[in-house]
Amino acid sequence: MFRPALEGRTTENQPTRDVSVIDIHHGDNLDVLARFDAGSFALIYIDPPFNTGKPQSRTEMRMVRDEEGGDRTGFQGKRYRTLKIGTKTYSDVFDDYMGFLSPRLEEAHRLLAANGSFFLHLDYREVHYAKVALDQIFGRECFMNEIVWAYDYGARSKTRWPAKHDNILWYVKDPANYTFNFDEVDRIPYMAPGLVGPEKAERGKTPTDTWWHTIVSPNGKEKTGYPTQKPLGIIERIVKVHSSPGDRLLDFFAGSGTLGEAAARLGRDCLLVDSNPEAIEVMRTRLAFAEPRVMDV
Numbered sequence: 001m002f003r004p005a006l007e008g009r010t011t012e013n014q015p016t017r018d019v020s021v022i023d024i025h026h027g028d029n030l031d032v033l034a035r036f037d038a039g040s041f042a043l044i045y046i047d048p049p050f051n052t053g054k055p056q057s058r059t060e061m062r063m064v065r066d067e068e069g070g071d072r073t074g075f076q077g078k079r080y081r082t083l084k085i086g087t088k089t090y091s092d093v094f095d096d097y098m099g100f101l102s103p104r105l106e107e108a109h110r111l112l113a114a115n116g117s118f119f120l121h122l123d124y125r126e127v128h129y130a131k132v133a134l135d136q137i138f139g140r141e142c143f144m145n146e147i148v149w150a151y152d153y154g155a156r157s158k159t160r161w162p163a164k165h166d167n168i169l170w171y172v173k174d175p176a177n178y179t180f181n182f183d184e185v186d187r188i189p190y191m192a193p194g195l196v197g198p199e200k201a202e203r204g205k206t207p208t209d210t211w212w213h214t215i216v217s218p219n220g221k222e223k224t225g226y227p228t229q230k231p232l233g234i235i236e237r238i239v240k241v242h243s244s245p246g247d248r249l250l251d252f253f254a255g256s257g258t259l260g261e262a263a264a265r266l267g268r269d270c271l272l273v274d275s276n277p278e279a280i281e282v283m284r285t286r287l288a289f290a291e292p293r294v295m296d297v
């Protein structure tokens with residue numbers, strides 16, 4: 001049976017905080033980015049709000065044993081009470097989405113190193129408009145791939161095909177000079193291993209531009225409680241293949257800091273920017289192992 005390539009946490013590496021410098025900046029990204037020199041970052045990944053038209057919100061619950069006042073029954077008939085821990089929210093409503101995003105895409109182009117890569121993570125709502133804007137900013141010849149992150153979780157529409165993928169656009173500054181560490185590409189199982197020899201089946205194959213990966217499980221170890229947190233497995237693949245140890249990375253819509261965790265665990269430096277104080281607190285906790293420097297801009 002074909003199984004998704006990257007499930008759950010993939011990095012077993014010990015943190016390399018002695019070599020990774022992780023900076024977290026709190027502020028509007030346009031203000032923060034203006035302070036950095038052109039060409040400062042080898043890899044930029046951003047995952048802006050998708051313009052869903054409603055605030056993105058996640059409420060965290062915890063179950064505690066309570067035989068008297070419990071509101072639900074669990075394993076072996078034991079009674080549990082549901083405690084609301086807190087809600088984290090950011091706005092995702094825009095009158096003029098491309099008017100908001102375009103100047104930030106221009107900043108991404110300015111800040112990218114001569115051999116750098118830029119990844120823009122969106123979904124069907126805005127990706128086509130963003131592709132047109134990026135073709136103008138980078139040049140069509142600098143477009144490399146549209147990566148489809150496919151998952152299979154949540155409600156299923158009965159009136160259209162359920163939308164179960166995100167789109168990640170990859171652009172380079174220079175199509176003749178960019179990082180693509182082929183040897184770092186992970187291997188996935190063949191769909192029909194019987195059709196290839198046992199050696200090939202054992203080794204697995206390299207993924208295509210469609211990446212199967214579960215979402216961050218609402219109950220799993222990886223979840224931070226921040227809405228729309230992206231899976232570490234997806235981001236680690238990007239970091240390993242499109243940057244090298246010691247490089248400086250940037251995510252200026254950082255949320256829970258997934259790029260920062262991948263960078264710190266893989267020996268890269270990283271600047272993370274977010275305007276939401278709740279995101280800053282989540283990152284401070286999540287990245288404590290890397291001793292991040294946190295500043296208000």
Ligand SMILES: C[S@@+](CC[C@H](N)C(=O)[O-])C[C@H]1O[C@@H](n2cnc3c(N)ncnc32)[C@H](O)[C@@H]1O
Nearest residue numbers: 028029047090229230253255256258274275276
């Ligand atoms: C989709 S979330 C990023 C999630 C992140 N990739 C993760 O794995 O957790 C988008 C983030 O952009 C932030 N944001 C929105 N507008 C911003 C702005 N103008 N400057 C900085 N951050 C902004 C929001 O606060 C939110 O945390």
